[in-house]
Amino acid sequence: MIKIRKHLKKDIPCRVKWLSNPNVNKFIGDELGQKTSLPKEKAWFDNYNKDKNKKFFTICDNTKPIGFMGLSNISKINKNADLFIAIGEDDYRGKGIGKIVIKWIIDYGFNKLKLHKINLGVIKDNVAAVNLYKSLGFVIEGEMKEEVFYKNKFYDFLSMALFNGKKNKKL
Numbered sequence: 001m002i003k004i005r006k007h008l009k010k011d012i013p014c015r016v017k018w019l020s021n022p023n024v025n026k027f028i029g030d031e032l033g034q035k036t037s038l039p040k041e042k043a044w045f046d047n048y049n050k051d052k053n054k055k056f057f058t059i060c061d062n063t064k065p066i067g068f069m070g071l072s073n074i075s076k077i078n079k080n081a082d083l084f085i086a087i088g089e090d091d092y093r094g095k096g097i098g099k100i101v102i103k104w105i106i107d108y109g110f111n112k113l114k115l116h117k118i119n120l121g122v123i124k125d126n127v128a129a130v131n132l133y134k135s136l137g138f139v140i141e142g143e144m145k146e147e148v149f150y151k152n153k154f155y156d157f158l159s160m161a162l163f164n165g166k167k168n169k170k171l
C-alpha cells in the first residue's frame with residue numbers, strides 16, 4: 001500500500017541512492033546525469049530544515065521508502081510553488097504510483113497551502129512524466145529549446161503549470 005509521510009533525516013541515504021540512479025538523474029537536476037553524495041545530501045537536508053518555503057514528502061510502499069516529492073519556492077504572495085517528484089526505486093515506476101501521489105500533493109498544494117498555481121519543469125523527452133502531468137491537467141506554458149545537455153545531445157525543456165479552481169478539471 002502506498003503511503004506518504006514527512007521527508008526525514010533518515011531518508012538521506014535513500015536520496016543519495018535515488019538521485020545517483022541513472023534512470024532518475026537522466027531526467028532531473030540542473031545538470032543531467034550527475035551523481036550526488038552523502039555530504040551533498042546532508043547539506044541539502046540541513047538547508048531544507050531551515051527553509052519554510054519547501055515541503056517534501058517520502059513516498060513509501062508500506063514502510064519501504066521508494067521515492068520522494070515536494071513543493072519548492074512556495075510563495076505566499078504569488079500563491080505558487082514548484083513541484084518535484086522522483087520515484088527512485090526502479091521496480092516502482094510505471095505502476096500508477098506517480099499519478100496517485102501527485103494527485104495527493106496537488107491536493108495538499110491547493111487545499112492546504114491554498115496555492116493558485118503549481119509549476120514544474122520537465123525534459124520534453126521524458127514521455128512518462130509529460131504524459132502524467134498532462135493527464136492531470138497541467139498545460140505547457142513554455143518551451144526552452146536545447147536547454148540541457150546529456151550524453152552528447154541537447155534536450156528541450158518544458159515549463160508546465162496547473163491552476164487551482166475552474167481550469168483544473170482533471171482531478
Ligand SMILES: CC(C)(COP(=O)(O)OP(=O)(O)OC[C@H]1O[C@@H](n2cnc3c(N)ncnc32)[C@H](O)[C@@H]1OP(=O)(O)O)[C@@H](O)C(=O)NCCC(=O)NCCS
Nearest residue numbers: 027085086087093094095096097098099122128129131132
Ligand atoms: C515521472 C514519474 C514520477 C512517473 O511516475 P510513474 O509512477 O512511473 O507513472 P505512472 O505509472 O503513475 O503513470 C502515469 C501516467 O504516465 C504515463 N506513463 C507512465 N509511464 C510511461 C511510459 N513509460 N511511457 C509513456 N507514458 C507513460 C501514462 O500516461 C500514465 O497514465 P495512464 O496509464 O493513467 O494513462 C516516475 O516515472 C519517475 O520518478 N521517473 C524518474 C524521475 C523523473 O522523471 N521525475 C520527473 C521529473 S519532471
